[in-house]
Amino acid sequence: MTLSAAEHGFLSPTGVEIAFLLVGLVTFGAALVTVTTRQLVHAALWLVVTLGGLAVEYLLLTAEFIAWVQVLIYVGSVVVLLLFGLMLTKAPIGRSPDADSGNRWAALTVAVAAAAALVWVVVDAFRTTWVDLDGPASGSTAVTGASLFQNWVLPFEALSVLLLAALVGAIVLSRKAKAESSSPPVNSRAVTGGSPSVPDSRNHPIGGQAPAGQSKSAVQQSPAEQEGAR
Amino acid sequence: MNGALDVALRLLVVFVVFLTFPLIVGQTEHKVMAHMQGRLGPMYAGGFHGWAQLVADGVKFAQKEDVVPAGADRRVFQLAPAVALLPYLVVLLAIPIGPGEGAVGQVLDAGIFFVLAVMGVGVLGSLMAGWASANKFSLLGGLRTAAQLLAYELPMLLAAASVAMAAGTVSLPGILDAFHWWWLPWQIVGAVVFFVAGLAELQRPPFDMPVADSEIIFGAYTEYTGLRFALFLLAEYAGIIVLCGLTTVLFLGGWHGPWGADGLGWVWTLLKTAVLAFVVIWLRVTYPRLREDQLQKLSWTLLVPLSLAQIALTGIVKVVIQ
Numbered sequence: 001m002t003l004s005a006a007e008h009g010f011l012s013p014t015g016v017e018i019a020f021l022l023v024g025l026v027t028f029g030a031a032l033v034t035v036t037t038r039q040l041v042h043a044a045l046w047l048v049v050t051l052g053g054l055a056v057e058y059l060l061l062t063a064e065f066i067a068w069v070q071v072l073i074y075v076g077s078v079v080v081l082l083l084f085g086l087m088l089t090k091a092p093i094g095r096s097p098d099a100d101s102g103n104r105w106a107a108l109t110v111a112v113a114a115a116a117a118l119v120w121v122v123v124d125a126f127r128t129t130w131v132d133l134d135g136p137a138s139g140s141t142a143v144t145g146a147s148l149f150q151n152w153v154l155p156f157e158a159l160s161v162l163l164l165a166a167l168v169g170a171i172v173l174s175r176k177a178k179a180e181s182s183s184p185p186v187n188s189r190a191v192t193g194g195s196p197s198v199p200d201s202r203n204h205p206i207g208g209q210a211p212a213g214q215s216k217s218a219v220q221q222s223p224a225e226q227e228g229a230r
Numbered sequence: 231m232n233g234a235l236d237v238a239l240r241l242l243v244v245f246v247v248f249l250t251f252p253l254i255v256g257q258t259e260h261k262v263m264a265h266m267q268g269r270l271g272p273m274y275a276g277g278f279h280g281w282a283q284l285v286a287d288g289v290k291f292a293q294k295e296d297v298v299p300a301g302a303d304r305r306v307f308q309l310a311p312a313v314a315l316l317p318y319l320v321v322l323l324a325i326p327i328g329p330g331e332g333a334v335g336q337v338l339d340a341g342i343f344f345v346l347a348v349m350g351v352g353v354l355g356s357l358m359a360g361w362a363s364a365n366k367f368s369l370l371g372g373l374r375t376a377a378q379l380l381a382y383e384l385p386m387l388l389a390a391a392s393v394a395m396a397a398g399t400v401s402l403p404g405i406l407d408a409f410h411w412w413w414l415p416w417q418i419v420g421a422v423v424f425f426v427a428g429l430a431e432l433q434r435p436p437f438d439m440p441v442a443d444s445e446i447i448f449g450a451y452t453e454y455t456g457l458r459f460a461l462f463l464l465a466e467y468a469g470i471i472v473l474c475g476l477t478t479v480l481f482l483g484g485w486h487g488p489w490g491a492d493g494l495g496w497v498w499t500l501l502k503t504a505v506l507a508f509v510v511i512w513l514r515v516t517y518p519r520l521r522e523d524q525l526q527k528l529s530w531t532l533l534v535p536l537s538l539a540q541i542a543l544t545g546i547v548k549v550v551i552q
Contacts, residue, residue: 041361045306048354065400068343076350077383083357084376093303093364140339141400 016133020060027053038095044082051075061131063139240336241323248319252467253284259511260284266515287460294456299364302453306362311454311461314355317348318468325475326403328485328495341402342390345476349431352465353379356433356440359462360450371449374440374522378430381529386427388537389420392544393480406484414483416547420540421481423533425506428473430525432466434510436517439525474506475499482506 030049037043051074058067101107131138148156260283264271276282298307323336324344338344353375360372394400396417397408430437441449451462478484482502485495520528 041303041306045358064338065340065343068340068347072343072347072350072387075354076347077380080350080353080357080376080379083354083361084373084380087357087361087369087373087376091361093301093362 016060020057023053023056023060027057038097038100040086040096041083041091044079044086047082048075048079051079058139061139062133063144065141065144066139244322245319247471248322248468251471252464255467255470255507255511256284256463257281258507259514262508262511263515266512291457291460296456296458297453299453301364303362303364306358307453308458310355310359310362311458311465312355313358314352315461315465315468317352318465318472321345321348321472322468322475324402325472325479326406326484327475327499329406337403338401340400342394342400342405342480345402345472346387346390349469349472350379350383352469353431355462355465356450359454363450363453365453367446367448367452368450370446371440371452374446375433375450377522378433378437378440378525381526382427382430382533385423385529385533385537386431388534388541389424389427390480392420392537392540393417395541395544395548402479406479406486409483409486411483411486414481417481417540417544419536420544421477423537423540424481425473425477427529427533428477429510429513430529432469432473434466434470435514436520437525438519439522442519470507470510471503474503474510477506478502 027050030046030053034043034046034050037046051070055067055070055075058064058070260271261279272280272283274280275286298304321344324338324341326337356375357372360368360370360375363369393405396413397405399405399408433440441451446452451459454462478499483498484502485499487495487498
């Protein structure tokens with residue numbers, strides 16, 4: 001797998017190298033459109049192109065297993081989840097004028113800094129490493145599995161624990177939200193901010209039997225307050 | 231030159247299979263449904279038992295006007311049928327129908343992951359159609375499609391992982407090479423889970439809540455007409471072929487059969503696939519549609535635990551026989 005860089009030059013690229021570069025450009029362009037487009041669902045669909053392009057790059061580096069897992073997890077599940085969320089909340093046809101953030105320059109700075117750091121580290125680490133495309137695939141399932149479970153077991157297990165913690169956390173959070181919604185509806189923000197006359201039923205069990213009109217007014221108040229809070 | 235010819239020939243065969251087999255399944259569905267419901271089905275087109283009915287349907291679809299709603303997102307709307315259909319064509323490339331390298335479009339190192347990943351992409355077509363139609367029924371259909379995919383992708387993957395564990399490889403021809411007849415009872419739970427989850431991913435009855443025609447017209451496909459609608463239908467039938475072929479290859483031994491192993495392996499594959507396709511049609515005629523909450527409950531409380539139990543069983547047996 002590792003040959004000396006002297007045998008390879010950057011001046012006479014092979015077909016695979018050219019393809020790699022072109023796919024990389026397409027992927028980069030799709031990623032740019034993803035973050036700049038004002039149409040939310042289009043952004044998600046451009047994300048599909050970006051992730052698919054990454055999968056093709058893996059394929060060109062003979063890492064077939066990684067490529068298909070990339071498609072399976074990211075295109076098949078994460079983007080579907082993203083689209084599901086968009087459809088559930090707000091996904092107008094056409095542009096969303098409010099789909100822009102005031103943090104544009106800060107985001108750009110962070111993105112460029114992160115990209116520069118990553119490119120620097122990767123180039124520094126792998127400058128003399130070449131993938132032999134003609135021999136047996138160096139990224140096949142067997143090779144990937146062997147290296148994952150021989151050399152990289154500890155990071156693998158640590159990541160598994162991290163994912164398990166996230167999973168448990170998600171379940172706990174969703175159950176907590178369910179328990180809260182099943183208790184009598186009290187808008188604490190409306191209580192503290194707007195009308196102090198409406199008592200909090202949890203702290204004052206007797207006061208919980210407040211007239212319906214009062215609590216209704218508190219609920220009606222809340223959207224306006226939330227707008228104000230933004 | 232010889233290599234290029236070989237590749238071209240393989241692609242051509244896969245393409246022809248892709249164009250004809252879904253039609254055969256469609257025609258079979260017409261007839262089987264009709265007979266199960268005590269009627270004749272199409273009888274006139276083409277003369278003999280209405281064999282040309284689907285050709286006539288195709289001509290009808292091609293003649294219809296291709297309408298894009300004024301409020302729709304034009305490009306996404308028009309792209310969606312292709313996104314729904316093409317993945318199944320690509321998946322067919324990886325399904326081996328006989329022993330050896332000559333009987334599969336392309337030998338893939340990580341075949342299981344490839345087919346499941348690409349099948350998942352097909353669902354994006356329904357989501358795009360549901361959103362881009364600018365129609366409430368379509369959006370509801372798209373939402374249900376997404377929820378269904380998220381629920382059923384997991385048991386399907388776990389069931390496939392069980393077979394991969396048993397065979398010690400994720401390549402489809404490799405799994406067939408490692409197959410023994412006693413895998414059938416060993417992996418039967420995984421097979422049922424895989425088949426049921428696949429049906430749900432295809433949105434076939436009884437899992438057709440996303441296209442429930444009596445409630446939300448036709449779900450994500452409500453606004454489609456003409457050829458684009460026909461492409462969605464074709465995607466459904468191509469999906470049946472792919473699902474039945476995959477179940478055959480992963481769980482039923484593919485080209486293995488009790489006799490006639492030499493040169494006739496592909497007959498076994500086709501036979502098993504056809505029987506499974508018949509079961510798919512049978513289920514459509516027999517079972518009422520599951521409600522949305524029943525769909526989710528079936529997946530999370532029955533299929534996921536069953537597939538996990540199957541993986542545990544596979545692991546135990548695998549350790550014991552080594």
